[in-house]
Amino acid sequence: MSTVGTTTTTGGGPAAPRPQRGSGPASGRPGARPRGRLATLVRDTSIVLVRELRPLLHDPFSVVFGLVQPLVFLALFGPLLVGTLSGQDGGATGTLGGSVWQWFVPSILVMTTLFGTSTTGANLQQELNTGAHERMLVSPLSRPSLLVGRALKEMVPIAAQSVVVVLVMLPFGFELFPVGAVLGLAMLAIFGVGVGSLSYALALAVRKQEWMFWLVQQTLLFPLMILSGMLLPLETGPSWMRAAAHLNPLTYLVDAERSLFAGDLTSPAAAWGWVAAVVTAAVGLAVGIRTMVRSTD
Secondary structure (H helix, E strand, O other), rough: OOOOEEEHHHHHHHEEEOOOOOOOOOOOOOOOOOOHHHHHHHHHHHHHHHHHHHHHOOOOOHHHHHHHHHHHHHHHHHHHHHHOOOOOOOOOOOOOOOOHHHHHHHHHHHHHHHHHOOOOOHHHHHHHHEEEEEEHOOOOOOHHHHHHHHHHHHHHHHHHHHHHHHHHHHOOOOOOHHHHHHHHHHHHHHHHHHHHHHHHHHHHHOOOOOOHHHHHHHHHHHHHHHHHOOOOOOOOOHHHHHHHOOOOOHHHHHHHHHHHHHOOOOHHHHHHHHHHHHHHHHHHHHHHHHHHHHOOO
């Protein structure tokens, strides 16, 4: 028996099929128009984002505490760079080729984004223990929205922390280019979606073995940071390290952020940074969605 309802006409003509529920253009189903699917994704992502932000609003101290790490790196690591790589006056004659802070502050923002979004899976593991994740999976929310919403939740406090870091460094000689800074934060958000999705997939893969999640996360995180030239320039490093840096997508993101925060919006480094951010987001979403689907089989 067919499940499609019919409506009869007063003239006794053939019955007209009645559309099934959820088959409209904005339903997000395979037959929906691209604009409808995009609207559904945006709506579902906003729902997930608001849900994830509620605990943060009740505990703003965690955002304040998140400022400690980048400020510590700036306070302790920055002066070492000033003294060893760019001369005692922080001028433009050293290895960095410019102001130390103009080189180092964007690196700290990338590091903050990397640390924040890579812990998305740790929050998921708490929900796996309580069963909240399974309840989200049976909701009508789209699978990509669960990944994007969680990653963007990590980007909200990171964006606030980035603003504070930039404002703190202005009196020390850091020059702000507003358009480049906004584009830089947008690039970090795209990259953060990819990293957050990969972190989500890792948490699903190891399930309730929290120690395994942190082992893999820390094992991958620090080599990627060092091989990106985030903390120290790689120009003076061995050839094998420079070769490995070219295979590291984080390298292109760091170089792009330095260009954007320096006001160079159309440099090749900025273009390659967008490529690295978009590819990371695409790969992360693909892996995250596939892992999520397989975990429910």
